[in-house]
Amino acid sequence: MSEEWVDEPVVRPYALTRGRTAPSPRAALDLLATVVRTAAPAPDSAELGVHHRRLLERLAEPRRVVEVASDMGLPVGVVRVLLGDLLEHKLITVRQTAPSSTMESLLREVIDGLRAL
Amino acid sequence: MAAGRSIRSKIIVLLALPLASLVVLWGYAASHTTHDAANLLRVDTIWRGVVDHADLLVARVQQERLAAAERLAGADDPVKVGRTRAAVDEASKALTDSATSDDTQSALNAEMKRQLQAVFAAAARLPEIRRQVDRGALTPSRLVEEYATVSDAVWRLYAEFALATDLELYRRANGLIAADQVRELLSREHALVVAAAGKPDLQLLSRIDGARTWQFRRAMTDLDEELRAPYEKVPLAPVDRAVATLTSGGELTVAQWRAAMDPALAVYTEAMSVSGEALLARAEPAGTGIVARAAVAGLVGLVAVILSVVVAVRMGRGLARELAGLRAAAQDLAEVRLPHLVERLKRGERPDIPREAIPSGTTTEIADVATAFGSVRDTAVEAAVGQAVLREGVAEALRNLARRSQSLVQRQLSLLQEMQGQTEDPEALGKLFKLDHLTTRMRRHAEGLVLLTGGKTGRAWRGAIPVEEVVTGAAAQVEDYTRVRVYPMPECGVSGLAVADLMHLFAELIENAAAFSAPTNEVSVRGEVVGKGFAVEIEDRGFGMDAEQLRAVNARLAAPPDFNPADTERLGFAVVALLASRHGVQVTLKASPYGGTTAVVLLPADLLEQPEPAPAAAPGRVPQPRQGQARGPGLPRRVRKVNRSPEEVRALLQSDGEGTP
Numbered sequence: 169m170s171e172e173w174v175d176e177p178v179v180r181p182y183a184l185t186r187g188r189t190a191p192s193p194r195a196a197l198d199l200l201a202t203v204v205r206t207a208a209p210a211p212d213s214a215e216l217g218v219h220h221r222r223l224l225e226r227l228a229e230p231r232r233v234v235e236v237a238s239d240m241g242l243p244v245g246v247v248r249v250l251l252g253d254l255l256e257h258k259l260i261t262v263r264q265t266a267p268s269s270t271m272e273s274l275l276r277e278v279i280d281g282l283r284a285l
Numbered sequence: 286m287a288a289g290r291s292i293r294s295k296i297i298v299l300l301a302l303p304l305a306s307l308v309v310l311w312g313y314a315a316s317h318t319t320h321d322a323a324n325l326l327r328v329d330t331i332w333r334g335v336v337d338h339a340d341l342l343v344a345r346v347q348q349e350r351l352a353a354a355e356r357l358a359g360a361d362d363p364v365k366v367g368r369t370r371a372a373v374d375e376a377s378k379a380l381t382d383s384a385t386s387d388d389t390q391s392a393l394n395a396e397m398k399r400q401l402q403a404v405f406a407a408a409a410r411l412p413e414i415r416r417q418v419d420r421g422a423l424t425p426s427r428l429v430e431e432y433a434t435v436s437d438a439v440w441r442l443y444a445e446f447a448l449a450t451d452l453e454l455y456r457r458a459n460g461l462i463a464a465d466q467v468r469e470l471l472s473r474e475h476a477l478v479v480a481a482a483g484k485p486d487l488q489l490l491s492r493i494d495g496a497r498t499w500q501f502r503r504a505m506t507d508l509d510e511e512l513r514a515p516y517e518k519v520p521l522a523p524v525d526r527a528v529a530t531l532t533s534g535g536e537l538t539v540a541q542w543r544a545a546m547d548p549a550l551a552v553y554t555e556a557m558s559v560s561g562e563a564l565l566a567r568a569e570p571a572g573t574g575i576v577a578r579a580a581v582a583g584l585v586g587l588v589a590v591i592l593s594v595v596v597a598v599r600m601g602r603g604l605a606r607e608l609a610g611l612r613a614a615a616q617d618l619a620e621v622r623l624p625h626l627v628e629r630l631k632r633g634e635r636p637d638i639p640r641e642a643i644p645s646g647t648t649t650e651i652a653d654v655a656t657a658f659g660s661v662r663d664t665a666v667e668a669a670v671g672q673a674v675l676r677e678g679v680a681e682a683l684r685n686l687a688r689r690s691q692s693l694v695q696r697q698l699s700l701l702q703e704m705q706g707q708t709e710d711p712e713a714l715g716k717l718f719k720l721d722h723l724t725t726r727m728r729r730h731a732e733g734l735v736l737l738t739g740g741k742t743g744r745a746w747r748g749a750i751p752v753e754e755v756v757t758g759a760a761a762q763v764e765d766y767t768r769v770r771v772y773p774m775p776e777c778g779v780s781g782l783a784v785a786d787l788m789h790l791f792a793e794l795i796e797n798a799a800a801f802s803a804p805t806n807e808v809s810v811r812g813e814v815v816g817k818g819f820a821v822e823i824e825d826r827g828f829g830m831d832a833e834q835l836r837a838v839n840a841r842l843a844a845p846p847d848f849n850p851a852d853t854e855r856l857g858f859a860v861v862a863l864l865a866s867r868h869g870v871q872v873t874l875k876a877s878p879y880g881g882t883t884a885v886v887l888l889p890a891d892l893l894e895q896p897e898p899a900p901a902a903a904p905g906r907v908p909q910p911r912q913g914q915a916r917g918p919g920l921p922r923r924v925r926k927v928n929r930s931p932e933e934v935r936a937l938l939q940s941d942g943e944g945t946p
Contacts, residue, residue, distance in 0.1 A: 176698070
């Protein structure tokens with residue numbers, strides 16, 4: 169009886185955040201908030217691990233939190249904490265989207281998509 | 286053979302003493318018999334050189350004396366006197382020549398030489414006696430006495446020649462000498478009566494006659510029957526009667542006397558010749574016997590000695606060689622073959638069990654010892670095989686159990702991963718994280734048991750994984766993972782097939798570092814590219830280990846251990862050593878400047894691969910439990926299969942990668 173498991177995550181999610189489940193400054197990081205990297209250079213510090221750098225690489229363009237999370241295959245809670253760390257080092261900026269308009273544009277996109285079918 | 290003497294030297298000591306004794310005894314016997322032979326040779330030389338000639342001299346002096354007696358009586362024949370004197374001179378010269386030759390002289394001792402000189406001196410006085418005879422200046426008694434000096438000197442010389450090696454022969458020879466003296470005494474009586482013309486000095490006559498009678502009896506007792514027989518024919522009775530007539534005052538003419546004495550002397554001389562020949566004939570076999578004895582004692586003894594030495598040396602060497610062979614075989618068995626065999630059995634190999642007999646010799650005891658060694662070997666091998674089988678059985682049972690729990694834990698982790706993706710509530714997520722952490726640690730322990738019992742982790746990744754990620758993943762498996770700080774490392778990947786093993790290795794070292802330092806201290810992990818590969822340093826700030834402990838642990842890390850259920854202490858290091866040797870990784874512990882311990886892990890260059898750059902995410906993909914950092918498309922998969930080798934896994938992974946867009 170030999171089983172093999174291929175391509176599971178190398179680092180368990182709890183280790184990425186050192187066990188934290190909420191971002192430190194309690195920043196209003198909505199799932200639909202857009203984040204983008206600033207021009208500030210990444211500090212050579214152990215506070216930011218390999219996954220912080222990976223995340224930063226993906227934020228050259230403004231992205232939504234939920235998109236980034238699914239892109240990296242990580243729980244949203246984890247991505248939020250990581251983004252909170254980056255925010256603390258002022259490596260990204262957050263643009264909050266009004267919940268209503270976000271909702272409206274989202275619904276519009278859905279309708280457009282359905283029509284196109 | 287550290288102490289004591291070798292069997293070879295003991296055998297030499299054992300054999301040397303009897304052999305030396307044998308040689309000495311042989312030498313003694315040989316010299317003894319050789320001495321006898323030499324003595325015989327000497328007697329022969331003396332006989333030919335002296336006795337033969339002296340006998341002749343005495344016989345001729347007797348004749349000269351008789352002729353001189355006739356001259357004194359005035360009834361001489363001048364031709365006869367001259368002839369007898371010439372014969373004596375000839376015999377005297379022959380004796381002198383022969384006795385003074387080097388050959389004879391070398392056989393004589395000092396006393397013999399002295400007596401020989403006395404004989405020469407007596408012979409030298411003969412011319413003086415002759416002159417007195419010619420002048421008529423000697424009385425019959427004086428005549429007898431003067432001539433007697435020669436024969437007396439000869440007898441004294443004979444007395445020195447008591448050189449017999451055979452008692453019987455010696456006695457018979459003595460008898461013959463006595464018989465010879467009897468003839469001399471007869472001859473003296475004859476000369477005395479003839480010189481005095483029938484009127485001798487009666488006192489002298491009776492003295493000589495008494496001596497003759499006594500000496501004859503003595504001679505006859507020394508001779509045996511055969512030698513005595515010729516003398517019994519001698520007509521001595523008329524002589525005795527004639528002497529009795531004279532001594533009792535009767536008268537006898539010279540003619541009457543000669544009628545009694547002449548035949549007696551003639552027959553006596555004949556008898557002496559016969560008995561002398563007979564004795565000589567007997568002495569010859571005795572001499573041959575002596576020479577033969579000497580030859581036998583010498584040659585047979587020598588052959589026996591040589592045979593003994595040869596046999597002793599051959600047997601001694603054979604025994605020593607057999608023992609040396611047995612010792613070499615036993616040492617080879619005890620120090621080389623048996624340990625080697627047990628070592629291979631321990632490693633799980635099934636080597637051919639040697640059944641050949643241990644070489645032994647022809648000696649029963651040595652063969653028995655060799656057989657016993659063979660039995661010991663067979664028993665030891667059986668015990669080792671049994672132990673190996675038992676150990677393997679235990680290991681397999683443990684491996685199976687560990688594999689089952691690993692399988693369950695793996696499923697639990699997948700489930701947790703799914704739940705974490707669906708949870709937004711930080712509190713619930715925190716609890717899931719704790720559960721995840723516990724499960725991860727459970728998996729590590731199960732995996733450790735699988736590894737220790739000879740199994741594989743069973744986890745693999747496609748492509749290369751950055752070392753920093755591997756180390757971070759390893760830190761997550763440790764209880765106190767928040768204290769571990771992984772410092773940024775240069776981009777460098779390791780082969781996906783080795784990731785699980787390396788992660789386990791790092792986890793054990795980090796766990797050790799965390800366990801041996803205070804809960805407030807950080808455990809730092811740093812990495813850099815070095816000449817031979819990639820070095821990772823794991824440093825704690827605990828109390829560290831002393832030099833002795835460090836040496837012991839490093840020795841243990843350098844040698845992969847066997848699975849030993851009895852050795853439960855520091856199982857972590859055993860796993861580290863095992864994994865390090867499997868991948869050619871070098872792990873060294875050293876004292877840290879902070880007082881703690883630094884573990885240096887050197888990954889060899891052939892384990893390193895350049896990590897693939899993370900591909901841009903394909904748009905519109907379903908954001909579901911995507912595990913891994915976008916390392917190739919597709920969901921994480923669990924492959925259930927039986928006994929797949931790493932090569933097969935690699936091939937499978939590659940075909941997967943090609944088969945999907």
